[in-house]
Amino acid sequence: MRQKKEYDFVITLKHPDYKIYNIISVLMCIMTLAASVFGLLHSPFYNITWVNIFLMLVIVFNLVMALLNNKKENILTFKWALYAAAFLWLLFPLHIPFISVFFIIAALLERQIKFPQEIGFSKEAITFNTFPFKNFAWEQLRNAMLKDNMLTLDFTNNKIIQKETETDVSPETVQEFNEFCKTQLLHKS
Numbered sequence: 001m002r003q004k005k006e007y008d009f010v011i012t013l014k015h016p017d018y019k020i021y022n023i024i025s026v027l028m029c030i031m032t033l034a035a036s037v038f039g040l041l042h043s044p045f046y047n048i049t050w051v052n053i054f055l056m057l058v059i060v061f062n063l064v065m066a067l068l069n070n071k072k073e074n075i076l077t078f079k080w081a082l083y084a085a086a087f088l089w090l091l092f093p094l095h096i097p098f099i100s101v102f103f104i105i106a107a108l109l110e111r112q113i114k115f116p117q118e119i120g121f122s123k124e125a126i127t128f129n130t131f132p133f134k135n136f137a138w139e140q141l142r143n144a145m146l147k148d149n150m151l152t153l154d155f156t157n158n159k160i161i162q163k164e165t166e167t168d169v170s171p172e173t174v175q176e177f178n179e180f181c182k183t184q185l186l187h188k189s
C-alpha cells in the first residue's frame with residue numbers, strides 16, 4: 001500500500017490481463033516511429049537529428065526487450081518508450097506538442113493501471129490502493145471473508161465485491177484473516 005499506515009492484513013489481488021493496454025502502447029510507439037522516419041526522410045539533416053535517432057533507438061530497444069521478456073508472470077511496461085515518443089513529438093520535424101502531452105499522460109497512466117491492486121485491512125477501516133484511495137469503515141460492511149483464494153466483501157448497501165487473490169494463501173493465514181474480520185465486524189456493529 002502506498003499510504004504510510006500500518007495494516008493488519010494486506011491482500012494482493014490477481015492482476016487482470018493487460019493485453020489491450022500493451023497493444024495500444026505498442027501501436028502508439030510504432031506510429032511515432034513511422035512518423036519520425038517519414039519526417040526525417042523528408043527534411044534536411046541537422047545536428048539535432050541525432051537526438052531523434054537516439055530516441056527512436058530507445059523506443060525500438062524497449063519494444064524488443066518487452067517482446068523478449070513476454071512471460072505470463074511478467075508485467076510489460078512501455079513507460080520509457082512512451083516518454084521517448086513524447087519527446088520525439090516535441091522535436092523537429094514532428095513538433096506537435098499536443099500529441100506529446102497525450103503520450104506523457106499515457107506513460108503516467110500506464111504505471112497507475114499496472115500497479116498491483118492491494119486491499120489493506122486495519123482495525124479502523126479497509127483501504128483500496130486505487131487512485132484516489134477508497135476507504136471503507138467496518139460499519140459499512142456486513143461481512144468480509146477469504147475462502148479458496150477469493151476475497152468477498154459484502155456491504156450493507158447490498159454491494160458485493162469478489163476478487164481473486166494473486167497467490168495461494170495458507171489455511172492458517174485464511175483462518176487468522178477471517179477471525180480478524182469477524183472480530184472487527186462484531187466490535188463495529
